[in-house]
Amino acid sequence: MKKKPEISRSTGILLLLFSGCLAILSACSQQQDKPSQVTAGEWPEVTKTSKPWTRWWWMGNAVDKENLTGLLEEYEDAGLGGLEIAPIYGAKGFEDQFLEYLSPEWKEMLQHTVAKADSLNMGIDLTQGTGWPFGGPMVSPELAAQRMIVQKYRYTNGQGLDRPIVLEDKRASRFEYELHTLMAYQDGKVENLSEKLIDSLRLDWDAPGSWDLIAVFQAQTGQMVKRAAPGGQGFTLDHYSDKAVQHYLNHFEKAFEGDFPGIRSFYNDSFEVYGADFTAEFFRIFEQKRGYDLREHLPKLLAEEPDDISRRLKSDYRETIHDMLLENFTQPWTAWANSHGKLTKNQAHGSPGNLLDLYAAVDIPEGETFGSSYFPIPGIRRDSADIRNVDPDPIMLKFASSAAHLTGKNLVSTETFTWLGEHFKSAFSQAKPELEQAFLAGVNHMFYHGLTYSPKTVDFPGWLFYASLNLNTHNSLWPHFKGFNGYIQRVQSVLQSGTPDNELMMYWPVYDIWSDPQGLSKMLTVHGIDEWLHPTAFYQESKMLMEKGFGLDFVSDSMIGGLQVDAGQFLAAGGDYRSRVLIVPETSYMPVATLQNAISLAEKGGTVIFQKPPETVPGFHDHSSREEALDALWSGLSFQDKVYGQEAVEGEGQVILAENIFQALEGLGLQRESLVDEGLKFLRRDLNGEKYYYLVNHSGESVNKSIDLQYGGKEAVLMDPEQGIIGLGRNAEIAGKSSVQVNLDPGESLIVHVLNRDPGNIPNWKYDSNKPEIVSIKGPWSLEFINGGPELPEAATLDEIKPWTELDDPAVSDFSGQALYKNSFNLEQIDENGKYVLNLGQVLESARVWINGKEVAYAFGVPFKLDISEFVQKGSNQLRIEVANLMANRIRYLDQNEIVWRNYHEINFVNIDYGPFDASDWKTMPSGLRGPVNLEIHH
Numbered sequence: 001m002k003k004k005p006e007i008s009r010s011t012g013i014l015l016l017l018f019s020g021c022l023a024i025l026s027a028c029s030q031q032q033d034k035p036s037q038v039t040a041g042e043w044p045e046v047t048k049t050s051k052p053w054t055r056w057w058w059m060g061n062a063v064d065k066e067n068l069t070g071l072l073e074e075y076e077d078a079g080l081g082g083l084e085i086a087p088i089y090g091a092k093g094f095e096d097q098f099l100e101y102l103s104p105e106w107k108e109m110l111q112h113t114v115a116k117a118d119s120l121n122m123g124i125d126l127t128q129g130t131g132w133p134f135g136g137p138m139v140s141p142e143l144a145a146q147r148m149i150v151q152k153y154r155y156t157n158g159q160g161l162d163r164p165i166v167l168e169d170k171r172a173s174r175f176e177y178e179l180h181t182l183m184a185y186q187d188g189k190v191e192n193l194s195e196k197l198i199d200s201l202r203l204d205w206d207a208p209g210s211w212d213l214i215a216v217f218q219a220q221t222g223q224m225v226k227r228a229a230p231g232g233q234g235f236t237l238d239h240y241s242d243k244a245v246q247h248y249l250n251h252f253e254k255a256f257e258g259d260f261p262g263i264r265s266f267y268n269d270s271f272e273v274y275g276a277d278f279t280a281e282f283f284r285i286f287e288q289k290r291g292y293d294l295r296e297h298l299p300k301l302l303a304e305e306p307d308d309i310s311r312r313l314k315s316d317y318r319e320t321i322h323d324m325l326l327e328n329f330t331q332p333w334t335a336w337a338n339s340h341g342k343l344t345k346n347q348a349h350g351s352p353g354n355l356l357d358l359y360a361a362v363d364i365p366e367g368e369t370f371g372s373s374y375f376p377i378p379g380i381r382r383d384s385a386d387i388r389n390v391d392p393d394p395i396m397l398k399f400a401s402s403a404a405h406l407t408g409k410n411l412v413s414t415e416t417f418t419w420l421g422e423h424f425k426s427a428f429s430q431a432k433p434e435l436e437q438a439f440l441a442g443v444n445h446m447f448y449h450g451l452t453y454s455p456k457t458v459d460f461p462g463w464l465f466y467a468s469l470n471l472n473t474h475n476s477l478w479p480h481f482k483g484f485n486g487y488i489q490r491v492q493s494v495l496q497s498g499t500p501d502n503e504l505m506m507y508w509p510v511y512d513i514w515s516d517p518q519g520l521s522k523m524l525t526v527h528g529i530d531e532w533l534h535p536t537a538f539y540q541e542s543k544m545l546m547e548k549g550f551g552l553d554f555v556s557d558s559m560i561g562g563l564q565v566d567a568g569q570f571l572a573a574g575g576d577y578r579s580r581v582l583i584v585p586e587t588s589y590m591p592v593a594t595l596q597n598a599i600s601l602a603e604k605g606g607t608v609i610f611q612k613p614p615e616t617v618p619g620f621h622d623h624s625s626r627e628e629a630l631d632a633l634w635s636g637l638s639f640q641d642k643v644y645g646q647e648a649v650e651g652e653g654q655v656i657l658a659e660n661i662f663q664a665l666e667g668l669g670l671q672r673e674s675l676v677d678e679g680l681k682f683l684r685r686d687l688n689g690e691k692y693y694y695l696v697n698h699s700g701e702s703v704n705k706s707i708d709l710q711y712g713g714k715e716a717v718l719m720d721p722e723q724g725i726i727g728l729g730r731n732a733e734i735a736g737k738s739s740v741q742v743n744l745d746p747g748e749s750l751i752v753h754v755l756n757r758d759p760g761n762i763p764n765w766k767y768d769s770n771k772p773e774i775v776s777i778k779g780p781w782s783l784e785f786i787n788g789g790p791e792l793p794e795a796a797t798l799d800e801i802k803p804w805t806e807l808d809d810p811a812v813s814d815f816s817g818q819a820l821y822k823n824s825f826n827l828e829q830i831d832e833n834g835k836y837v838l839n840l841g842q843v844l845e846s847a848r849v850w851i852n853g854k855e856v857a858y859a860f861g862v863p864f865k866l867d868i869s870e871f872v873q874k875g876s877n878q879l880r881i882e883v884a885n886l887m888a889n890r891i892r893y894l895d896q897n898e899i900v901w902r903n904y905h906e907i908n909f910v911n912i913d914y915g916p917f918d919a920s921d922w923k924t925m926p927s928g929l930r931g932p933v934n935l936e937i938h939h
Contacts, residue, residue: 038687040717040755041726041762044493048123049411051081052488055450057465059904060090061229062097063109067455072116074473075451079485082123084267084345084447085113087130087229089906091463101130101231102255114262123264125345128252130232132269135225137234138251141176143244144235145221148278149177150302153213155184157206164200167217177219181283183295184211190296214298221275227906239271240279240324242332249336265343268333270368270415270526271325271350277521279324289323290316291621306517312620315589318514318522319619322353330361338363345413349399350525354510356556359403366413367397367443370526372420375433376700377746379842379862382430386421386912392434393529394441395542399508401442402553405500408573413445414438417469422912424461424887425925426469427845428477428484428860429747435488436696436749440683442553444495446488460789461887461894461901466909466917470887476788476816480846480884483858490721494694494751498687501711502551503580503670505570506542507560507594509587511618537586537611541661545583548662549672549710551684553579557594565604568653581670582608583661590614592629599633603651609664610657643667675707680744684711693752697744704743704768706730712738713754718765721751723857725867727765743768747862766835766869768938775935777801777879781823783928786882788817790893803844803928805889813924816890821881821929830874835938840864840881842930848882865936885927888919895920 038044054075075083090098099106110126117124129136135144149169154162165182167173184191186209193213196204223236238244286294294301294317301313334344347366348358359365369392372382401412416435420426435446451472454462462474471481513522513532524532533539545552555563560582564571570579582598584590598608613634617626637655639646644667645658658664665672673682679699685692691711697703709716716731716738729752730741744750781798793804793811804812804819840847840859847859851871859866894901895918902909902917911917 040759044497048081050493053082054448056083057452058087061099076120078481084125086127088227092903098230125265126263128266130229131225131227135236136232139235145276146278147221147275149217151215155211172219175220175222180218181216186211239329242328265345267345270347286320311515315514315618325353355399360407364411365400367400368415370418397441406572411445414443416446418449424891432861498685501684501686504552505555505579505582507584508554511589541585549676565606584610586611588615589618602653605652678703691754696749702745706739706741709738713756715755715759716740717753719751728762745863773937777933785819801931803926805927814893818884836869837936838866838868839934841932846884850880888925892919892922
């Protein structure tokens, strides 16, 4: 047999990248196309990506075709566009139904799922592994996540070692380890003794005097895949090792045997590889990347009282870890997936690296919302028990959206509502502003966290995952899920159209973080933003500028190197991305190349603002000469005093030095969106010169006035994403600026489509009047319980509207489900030009409304108002309001009666504080319609 020619690793990667480039044309076609122009007065086309998606846990992989088919049909009917399959541990008592991950039986279920999803025009993503992070039985100990354990010794000539060189960490010694490096230090002299250790107490070395020795042990972290599914248990992958990563990818290559399922993308969760700070090739790669041998400087790297040299060594160490994660895992993984026509979807946060560059290396960057935020919206419930250690921060989400914007990727996803609140107590009204905060940060492809596959034979509450919002088919809110998803779909259809439209780019000084003297490895987690993000000038200036009404994205050093300039604007993503000003906040460490690139961009016509001159260069090697080069570059700028700071004209552009960045922007004449002064938040998209404004009122006050839009047009079309109503707004254009009349109560959102063309035949928008006529809808009300449990309470007649939990019937306090409130109201005449608004008052927790037998819409969030103008009639009007409450009361009933429902392997089911879950002592959660219910007539 003729032997196949060997292919070098570098050649293999090039071939893989080439094949990936061909396949990615097919893969990327699965992303939402960006329409060149959207029809005025219509919502953009509904696609599978404009609909919300969800993570879908397969517990124990105990899935079958009948249930898969039925659930997918229910999901599609509820308005979901796709699912991300995540196999995890299973429920006890169902072990005989478990399927081994990647077994023929499991793959058959996957193929069935994909085929059924295709028939419903739904998409499927797949976690590449089970649980998280990447790992499993294919990861042998030498390919598993590694850590560096350092032990210090003393060697004296004639006396030898002060103690045996053996691993003293008892936990680490339970796993495989080896002595990787042994170094000796004496008054500036360094010796590598790695090959001179005879046994634990003897060295083949005879040197005069006393020496300090440092032993570096390479040890497994011992971390196993968390929440693994059957067949997925094993060690966590060494993400820094190209050998380990290639072996991992080859395992899937063989498992699918060239017949890859028709999924859209492979998914990787946030980097939770704890303690992984080393790999076998680390010192070799470090020397290759940084230009010196780090082993010669270990005492300084590990110094208990770090100095400037220690900071520089740590910066180099962390940058090398980043390089290995990017080049040995993220980029090869994406190239591999693309070579099979698949995308990659990745959460870079948590990684010990440059988040922007890691996000930029994948097809769909994904952020995460964890916990709940405070909003001053009247009527929003936020229980003190639901508050986590750090509130979700939209600026954290902008790392993912910025990377997508600068690299021309249209989709930015987010794992949404992780631990939004305690189980079974989270309502749509709480989820809505949290999601809107993500939309405002640039997210346009949300994923619920999430749904759990549950067979029909499993009683309420079905199979559940311990860290999930648990919006499954058993949830009492499920019948109203479609309404909430309709809102999301309409917003995302707009946010996936056109291109991002931000004026500013903010440089992220990652070297300041990498130069932190504390610790060694630096994992940039969502839980640690109080330490690595919030104290920085980068964060404070970004937050200030957004609050002042500017749109901005973040850029890394490498992104700055890839920018172009055209007509005074910065260009990226082949010209699809444009920005007007590059801002460098106060930073201590900046590479010479970054300053050089910034000045070069100014010479080509760009405007660059420095808050302060960069102090020095990062890293250790040859830092003195590099610092001289940095100083020479800066000294070469000839600044002239201006009112807002100092300006240096460079070629066709300018470099500005101004401590007050906002003042500098004003001095340059850059206009902000003044609508933020009214308490509104915004996000803007560009459609070939026309604009979409996504407006949200998260304040405590209503906005009923004409607001200015920085980018004007001939007309302004108003689009209500909650009900889908569209109308032509009252618009005035003066000197290229538009003002448009809006009515936005706290909690409401609105989309404004600014047109440069004739809008066509669009009806006028119906506005609120200053003093509407109020018609109070009084009792009696009839109340009927239509679906839910543990039993249906008796129907009742109410003299006045009130929650059903205030009835005398003892069954109501345990009930979770839906009930129907019915009444009627009379209108003596109809104003054809009037606006009729049904104000439901306080809804606990979601409502669905019919007028005269016709469905109006769902009211799922504060202020629980619906425009019913198209449904009212002269004379008697029949009103039906279906109210769905939370699962909490029924779950309490189960625990009070010791009915077993949480019975899972692994972590089982925990509360928000990761303690044993028990709802038996919960108070009854008010449920139903509190009102008051009024009809507002605006003439």
